[in-house]
Amino acid sequence: MIIVRGSARARSGMRQALADAVLAVAAATEHDDGCMVYEFSVDLLDAEMIRNVEVWRDQKALDEHMTHDHTITFMAAVGDLVDGQPQMHIVSAG
Numbered sequence: 001m002i003i004v005r006g007s008a009r010a011r012s013g014m015r016q017a018l019a020d021a022v023l024a025v026a027a028a029t030e031h032d033d034g035c036m037v038y039e040f041s042v043d044l045l046d047a048e049m050i051r052n053v054e055v056w057r058d059q060k061a062l063d064e065h066m067t068h069d070h071t072i073t074f075m076a077a078v079g080d081l082v083d084g085q086p087q088m089h090i091v092s093a094g
Contacts, residue, residue: 001036001093002062004054007043008078008086015048018081021074022050028070034061048083059092 010018022040029038034057043049056062065071078086 002054002056002059003091003093004056004062004088005052005091006054006086006088007049007051008082009046009084010048010050011081011083014081018050018078021077021081022052025070025074028068029065032061032065032068034058035065062090 008018026038026040029035032038035054036057037053037055039054040050040052043051054062056065
């Protein structure tokens, strides 16, 4: 099992555009083979900070997810919507 935790701060004035991109990728990704959890949330102390948790069956499933059109589109859009570099932490469990 692979667990991914991430966060990104919306660029000023871009929170809704980031939320829209997140909703689109989440709706598509929940059908990806090997996706067990794919969730985003807004930080309760900082409404500009969006956090995510992903759980994948294995590294192969995560690698395949990264090649899908919906993921590529999301990753390309995020660069213009976030302030700084998104943070990702990947842990292999089990």
